[in-house]
Amino acid sequence: MNPNISQIRKDFPILSTIVNEKQLVYLDNAATSQKPIQVINKLTDYYKNTNSNVHRGVHTLSGKATDEFEDVRLKVAKFINAPNYKQMNPIIWTRNTTESINIISMTWANDNLEENDEIVVTAMEHHSNLIPWQRLCKRKKAKLKIFPINNNQELDLKYLDEYINSNTKLVSIVHSSNSMGTINPIKTLIKKAKSVNAKVLIDGAQSVPHMPVDVTDLDCDFLVFSAHKMLGPTGLGILYVKKDILQNLEPHFLGGEMVLDVSYESATWNDIPMKFEAGTPNIADVIAFGSAIDYLNDIGMSKIREHESELTAFALNILDENKYLKNNSTLFGPKNILNRSGVLTFHSDIAHPHDLGTLLDNEGIAVRTGHHCTMPLMKSLGVPATLRASFYIYNTEEEITKFFECYSKSLRFFDNVR
Amino acid sequence: MYDEKILTLYNSIIQNHSRAPQNQSPINLITHQAIAINKFCGDEVQLNLKYNQNNFNISDLQLIAKGCSISIASSSIVSTLIIGLSSEKINLTRQIFEKMLDNQNITDTEIMLLGDLIYFQPLSQIQIRKKCSLLIWKSIENIKPLNPIEI
Ligand SMILES: Cc1ncc(COP(=O)(O)O)c(C=O)c1O
Numbered sequence: 001m002n003p004n005i006s007q008i009r010k011d012f013p014i015l016s017t018i019v020n021e022k023q024l025v026y027l028d029n030a031a032t033s034q035k036p037i038q039v040i041n042k043l044t045d046y047y048k049n050t051n052s053n054v055h056r057g058v059h060t061l062s063g064k065a066t067d068e069f070e071d072v073r074l075k076v077a078k079f080i081n082a083p084n085y086k087q088m089n090p091i092i093w094t095r096n097t098t099e100s101i102n103i104i105s106m107t108w109a110n111d112n113l114e115e116n117d118e119i120v121v122t123a124m125e126h127h128s129n130l131i132p133w134q135r136l137c138k139r140k141k142a143k144l145k146i147f148p149i150n151n152n153q154e155l156d157l158k159y160l161d162e163y164i165n166s167n168t169k170l171v172s173i174v175h176s177s178n179s180m181g182t183i184n185p186i187k188t189l190i191k192k193a194k195s196v197n198a199k200v201l202i203d204g205a206q207s208v209p210h211m212p213v214d215v216t217d218l219d220c221d222f223l224v225f226s227a228h229k230m231l232g233p234t235g236l237g238i239l240y241v242k243k244d245i246l247q248n249l250e251p252h253f254l255g256g257e258m259v260l261d262v263s264y265e266s267a268t269w270n271d272i273p274m275k276f277e278a279g280t281p282n283i284a285d286v287i288a289f290g291s292a293i294d295y296l297n298d299i300g301m302s303k304i305r306e307h308e309s310e311l312t313a314f315a316l317n318i319l320d321e322n323k324y325l326k327n328n329s330t331l332f333g334p335k336n337i338l339n340r341s342g343v344l345t346f347h348s349d350i351a352h353p354h355d356l357g358t359l360l361d362n363e364g365i366a367v368r369t370g371h372h373c374t375m376p377l378m379k380s381l382g383v384p385a386t387l388r389a390s391f392y393i394y395n396t397e398e399e400i401t402k403f404f405e406c407y408s409k410s411l412r413f414f415d416n417v418r
Numbered sequence: 419m420y421d422e423k424i425l426t427l428y429n430s431i432i433q434n435h436s437r438a439p440q441n442q443s444p445i446n447l448i449t450h451q452a453i454a455i456n457k458f459c460g461d462e463v464q465l466n467l468k469y470n471q472n473n474f475n476i477s478d479l480q481l482i483a484k485g486c487s488i489s490i491a492s493s494s495i496v497s498t499l500i501i502g503l504s505s506e507k508i509n510l511t512r513q514i515f516e517k518m519l520d521n522q523n524i525t526d527t528e529i530m531l532l533g534d535l536i537y538f539q540p541l542s543q544i545q546i547r548k549k550c551s552l553l554i555w556k557s558i559e560n561i562k563p564l565n566p567i568e569i
Contacts, residue, residue, distance in 0.1 A: 020421070352486035354459060355428070358547060362424050370459055384460055384484065413420070413428070414487075 003299045003307060009394050011036040011295075022364030025399045030178045030206060030343050030390035031368050032228045036295050039231055043288040054283055055257060055274070069283055072290035073273070079293050080223060080240060081214040090246055092239040092276045093286060097205040098128035100224035100239035101172070103252050103276075104201060105132035108222075108245060109170060115141040117169040120198075122147040122155055122184070123380065124177045127373045129203045133172060146376075147173070152334050153180040153381075160192055168198040175207035179372035179388065181312075181333040181343035183207070190220055199245070205229060208238075209296075210341055210392075211305040221245055231292035233285040239276075246272055253278035304393050308342035311391045311400060315344055318404050325404065328411055332386065342391030345372075346407070351414035353387040359410035365403055423540035428487070432537050436487035439494035445478045451564050454557035456549060461485025463493050463557045473563075475504050488538070488550035495534045496554045507531075512555050519548055 009015050012034050017024040026034060046068075052061035054069045073093075077085035085091075094100045113119070119133050123146050137144040147163050150156045164171060171193040176183045186202060193200045201222040207213055208223070209230030215223050220242070227236035241249060251258055251269060255278040260268045269275040296304065316337070319325055329348040334340045348356070357369035368388045371378045378385065389403055419425070450467040462485060468478040481497040483490045500508050514528045515535055521542045529536060538551050 354486040354547070354550065355488070358544065359420060359424060359428075362420050375460070414433070 003303050003393065005307070005394065005396055008036075008299070009396075011038065012394055013037060013040070015394060019364045019366070020362050022362075025365045025402055027389040027391065027395065027399070027403060028366045028368045029392040029395075030229070030372075030388065032234070033209065033231050033392055034394070035231055035233070035292070038291045038295055039233065039288050042291040043233060043284055046284050046287045050287075051284070053280055065283060065287075068287045068290070069281070072286050072293070075290055075293045076238060077240075079297070080208065081216045082240060083216045084243065088243060088246070089273050090240050090243060092241065092273050093281050094224075094237035094239050095235055095282075096228070096237035097126075097203065097224045097226045098237070100222075100237045101128055101201070101203070102132050103239060104222055104224075104241075105136050107250050107252050108199075108241075109133075109136055110140075111250065113137075113140045113142050113169055116167065117142045118145055118165075118167040119143070120145045120147055120163050120168055120171045120173075122173050123149045124153060124180055124182060124374060124377050125172075125174055126178055126203065126205070127375070129172055129174060129201075130376070142169070143167075149182075153177070153182050153332050153377075154334050154339060155182075155184055155189075157185070157188065160188070164189070164192045164196060164198065166196050168193065168196055170199050170201065172201040172203070174203040174205075175213070176204075176210065176341045176343075177333075177374075178206045178343065179332075179374040179377060179386070180345055181340045181390075183211075183334075183339050183341055185339075186220070187218065190218055194219065206341065206343070210301075210308055212301040215240060215242075227285065227289045227292065231295055232289040233292075236282050236285040236289055249276070251275050251278065255279050257281070299393060307393060308391050309337055311395055311397065312340060312342050312344070313337050314397050315389075315400050315404070318401065322404065322408065324412070325408055328415070329407075332381070342395075343388060344390070345386045345388045347381075347383045347386050348411055350411050353385045355414065356387055356407070356410045359413060360403075360406050363402075363406045365406055367403070423543050426537060427540040427544070429537055431534055432491040433487065435491035435494040435534070439481055439483055439490055439497070441479055441481045441494070441497040443480060445480045447478075448480075448564055449473075450476075450561050452557040452559075452561040454553050454560060456485070456489070456553050458549070459485065461489045461550065461553055463489065463553050465497070465554075465557055465561070467561065476501055483554075485553070486550055488541075488547055489553045492535065492538060492551040493554035496558075499531075499533055499535070500558070508558060511535075512558070515555070516552075518542065519551070 014034050050065050052065040054066040073089050073091045076091050082090050133144050148156045175186050190200050199221040202220045204223050204225040208225040223240040225238050228234040258270050258275045258278040260270050329346050332345045353369035370385050445468050447468050448466045449469045452465040455462045464482040466480040467476050470477040483493040511531050519542050541548050
């Protein structure tokens with residue numbers, strides 16, 4: 001049974017917003033998702049009724065806040081099927097995906113990378129999974145290798161043995177590309193990495209919100225993602241670290257909360273995972289994020305993936321039948337629906353994406369235009385920027401039809417004055 | 419159809435400037451140069467300039483612009499306006515332009531100075547695209563003398 005989209009839409013107050021006198025069509029979900037009323041209510045409810053610092057009081061509210069806060073950690077561990085999470089919870093709260101990656105680059109990777117070691121990323125990484133490794137490799141005199149992609153912006157697996165070899169220390173790859181919609185065969189890459197004893201970091205910023213992701217099944221060493229892209233609040237990121245690494249991982253920030261015993265000369269660390277969370281954490285957003293996880297679980301991640309695949313198939317079909325669009329605009333990314341997410345990225349020679357985006361905005365349609373924080377990829381494709389429509393659980397076929405109508409109209413508008 | 423503001427902004431004069439910007443040909447002597455990049459979107463404007471002997475005003479220029487139609491068209495129009503103007507006049511033009519974008523009243527004489535830049539008036543209602551039209555002015559802020567390059 002398909003999720004009831006019209007029912008779901010009613011949970012998202014912002015979807016009834018009027019923009020430029022038109023009904024909003026929100027297709028910028030890869031940048032950030034909208035929030036259901038359940039999450040918004042949880043956030044205000046926390047501030048109205050529970051607000052208190054965690055882990056440090058004996059009073060009732062502090063106990064309640066701590067319980068709710070830690071419950072969400074359990075929920076998230078279960079959501080990604082972390083092994084044995086009840087014994088040792090491997091979920092560390094950060095500010096966002098970017099911070100999660102930076103932390104690993106400054107701790108585990110900094111401690112383990114040696115001269116001439118290699119880190120492998122792909123040609124389609126978000127800047128946040130590229131720049132931290134650039135700096136680390138420079139400092140350590142290590143090599144950063146960029147796994148090549150083919151003409152459909154998919155990883156070119158014929159390079160697997162060449163790029164992932166006995167020098168490889170870390171493979172840090174995006175699961176689902178925010179700018180091309182490519183879903184990478186991470187299981188194949190993880191298996192290869194394991195065979196050469198390399199560790200694997202998965203950038204799940206665009207996959208965890210949209211499909212089932214199971215770290216036990218994947219056997220990755222790190223998984224990072226952001227709450228704000230999966231119906232949750234901004235300002236909250238997740239860092240999952242596999243147990244064997246977690247046990248020896250050095251804390252990156254030091255201070256209150258993360259210590260057990262402190263003298264003027266020295267300190268000992270608190271238990272995992274609290275030793276990685278110095279200072280007052282983002283309590284309110286964690287607790288509200290719990291409601292986002294509940295919301296996603298209620299629908300089911302497989303159903304969400306199914307819905308987005310159907311929308312994508314619907315979109316590809318429209319494109320296929322529209323001669324004008326086919327001739328005047330290029331869609332990047334895999335042609336096979338199994339390897340692609342609900343992210344559609346276009347380029348047209350007729351007009352710059354920012355100008356097209358302004359016309360779409362005039363009709364209430366929110367799309368992303370620009371380089372999508374993947375500048376090297378844009379340069380390699382020879383385009384300055386692209387126009388991206390990205391779907392989520394609340395989007396409908398009517399909205400996609402509207403998008404294509406307005407996209408064609410904007411192209412024709414600029415085409416006519418040529 | 420689109421709003422009035424969109425139709426004004428993307429009228430054929432602006433479109434022509436963006437498709438075929440003025441002052442693209444190389445000049446024979448470059449005495450000054452200016453570059454501005456909009457880090458947010460990657461748009462880029464470069465001005466190669468020839469100042470007259472007393473370094474007082476621009477006698478010739480070449481514009482190299484990459485980006486959206488608003489940044490290219492505004493650069494092209496500005497490039498036609500600034501030749502021969504003193505830097506005070508150039509600054510004044512910019513001030514009037516910014517006044518227009520901020521929805522402040524401008525006088526008829528001020529409008530005369532703006533020339534075709536008047537078509538960017540709708541940007542006062544499309545905040546997010548204002549910076550596209552300001553890139554050329556950013557570059558003008560950064561004009562630097564060069565050891566003259568003869569071409
Ligand atoms: C694939 C990918 N990685 C990393 C990020 C960075 O996420 P955040 O900005 O939440 O740190 C994003 C977000 O745009 C993304 O799409």
